[in-house]
Amino acid sequence: MKHYDKQDFPLDQIRRFLEPGPIVLVSSAHKGERNLMTMGWHMMLGFAPARFGCYLWEGNHSYELIRRSGQCAINLPTADMVDTVVGIGNSSGLDGDKFKRFGLTATKAAKVAAPLVAECCANFECVLADASQIERHGLFIWDVVKAHVAVSPKRPQTLHYRGDGEFMVSGPAISRKAKFLPGNL
Numbered sequence: 733m734k735h736y737d738k739q740d741f742p743l744d745q746i747r748r749f750l751e752p753g754p755i756v757l758v759s760s761a762h763k764g765e766r767n768l769m770t771m772g773w774h775m776m777l778g779f780a781p782a783r784f785g786c787y788l789w790e791g792n793h794s795y796e797l798i799r800r801s802g803q804c805a806i807n808l809p810t811a812d813m814v815d816t817v818v819g820i821g822n823s824s825g826l827d828g829d830k831f832k833r834f835g836l837t838a839t840k841a842a843k844v845a846a847p848l849v850a851e852c853c854a855n856f857e858c859v860l861a862d863a864s865q866i867e868r869h870g871l872f873i874w875d876v877v878k879a880h881v882a883v884s885p886k887r888p889q890t891l892h893y894r895g896d897g898e899f900m901v902s903g904p905a906i907s908r909k910a911k912f913l914p915g916n917l
């Protein structure tokens with residue numbers, strides 16, 4: 733294995749390495765209003781219940797819809813949707829309905845009011861599990877209560893944000909399954 737020459741790196745840019753994504757679209761609905769935003773800062777927090785955490789900036793219009801409804805849907809776009817992802821992440825729901833503006837189809841979720849994005853290859857319905865870190869860190873902790881996943885492709889080409897306007901696209905798969913402890917698979 734390689735050894736690298738390294739230099740100090742600005743802490744405010746470490747996201748370029750530690751933000752693997754995938755980029756998702758967060759849909760929300762509250763009191764007759766719906767919205768969409770792009771999100772890269774998230775992580776899995778548990779298997780069962782399927783728990784998911786994400787950072788939402790309070791300046792986003794979505795923030796209040798999501799906080800007040802205590803619900804959202806996480807929608808997984810594929811690489812061909814990159815311009816839609818960028819458009820949604822650089823515009824405000826205050827300026828009009830983003831489903832209409834970006835030509836996306838809103839379908840009804842099973843367990844939450846937030847609409848699902850039909851053009852995304854997977855949709856995860858989320859209900860707020862823990863609000864204790866919202867005020868302090870903008871961290872929303874969710875239980876995923878329903879998942880809708882496309883049968884094909886099995887490995888969708890997802891987008892992963894590197895900062896500075898650049899995305900990676902998920903690439904070839906490498907399996908080491910035989911070397912894993914069963915509990916780590």
Ligand SMILES: Cc1cc2nc3c(=O)[nH]c(=O)nc-3n(C[C@H](O)[C@H](O)[C@H](O)COP(=O)(O)O)c2cc1C
Binds near residue numbers: 755772795
């Ligand atoms: C690639 C990308 C990743 C983003 N990640 C996040 C994120 O993790 N959390 C967040 O609060 N905003 C994030 N944003 C910003 C919101 O998507 C953006 O502010 C959006 O316009 C909010 O829309 P709204 O005001 O209609 O809710 C991201 C934007 C882009 C383009």
